[in-house]
Amino acid sequence: MKKLSLSLLLILSTFFTANAQSYALQLTNSDLNCYLDIFSHGKYLIKLSYKNAPDLMMSQVLSFGKYEIKNNGDYKLTDSTNDYVITLEPVSDNKVFMVKDGFGWMQMNYFVRNSQKPSSPLSVLDNFLSHQDLLKYREKITNDKNNFKKGFYQSDFNPNFTFNANENGTYSIKFYSLELSNGRWKKENNFLKLKDNNLTSDFFMMVDSDSKLKSVLIPGDFLMSRFSKVR
Numbered sequence: 001m002k003k004l005s006l007s008l009l010l011i012l013s014t015f016f017t018a019n020a021q022s023y024a025l026q027l028t029n030s031d032l033n034c035y036l037d038i039f040s041h042g043k044y045l046i047k048l049s050y051k052n053a054p055d056l057m058m059s060q061v062l063s064f065g066k067y068e069i070k071n072n073g074d075y076k077l078t079d080s081t082n083d084y085v086i087t088l089e090p091v092s093d094n095k096v097f098m099v100k101d102g103f104g105w106m107q108m109n110y111f112v113r114n115s116q117k118p119s120s121p122l123s124v125l126d127n128f129l130s131h132q133d134l135l136k137y138r139e140k141i142t143n144d145k146n147n148f149k150k151g152f153y154q155s156d157f158n159p160n161f162t163f164n165a166n167e168n169g170t171y172s173i174k175f176y177s178l179e180l181s182n183g184r185w186k187k188e189n190n191f192l193k194l195k196d197n198n199l200t201s202d203f204f205m206m207v208d209s210d211s212k213l214k215s216v217l218i219p220g221d222f223l224m225s226r227f228s229k230v231r
Contacts, residue, residue: 021118026109029176032050033048034062037118039118042068043065043066044063044077046061046062047059048178050176063079073090074100081222082134082201082202086102097110101198102199104196104198105180129217129222134216145189146209147211148192150167151229152164155221156227163205163227165192169186170185171192173194180219180220181218183195190207191216204217212227214226215227
């Protein structure tokens with residue numbers, strides 16, 4: 001199993017080619033930025049950044065994988081870990097991408113090119129689990145039926161990263177002020193299966209014996225973080 005990377009702090013470019021690009025999503029959340037790096041090797045990286053101090057920017061990987069250009073010119077981005085698809089429509093000679101399919105907060109929004117140099121090194125993509133790695137990991141986890149309590153959970157790593165399992169079977173995942181994912185949850189053995197309202201693939205959280213939750217992996221988390229119930 002490949003080593004899981006920690007949240008990225010002050011990621012700097014170490015390698016790029018002439019066709020590489022960096023784009024910024026036009027978010028309404030004033031405390032967050034979202035960046036898309038397109039590499040000439042057919043790979044991409046999307047990350048979120050939270051400005052928690054005047055001269056410090058914390059970056060959190062949201063999605064990474066491979067892209068292909070379809071016959072109609074659209075860019076199809078396939079996440080390497082959870083296998084969902086984000087579709088981008090080029091506008092203004094590839095200086096702007098409109099998000100046609102993807103996370104709900106992305107759709108009908110725009111990635112605008114801000115640099116011809118990626119903000120992250122290509123090598124960072126080697127640090128994360130592939131889809132097959134993740135499936136193998138899930139298969140090793142016991143099917144004992146641990147007790148799950150509905151409610152509001154905070155990541156032990158970052159209290160501003162939260163998961164809420166509502167009584168009516170819906171859920172919400174938030175990163176600071178941004179709702180990353182929402183949809184419906186269902187308990188299957190030792191897992192919570194999360195069906196995002198806008199994506200084709202499911203996410204999972206594991207229920208630990210101490211009733212904590214563990215990401216396996218949910219959007220925005222590549223640490224397999226544990227979440228504690230706070231209310």
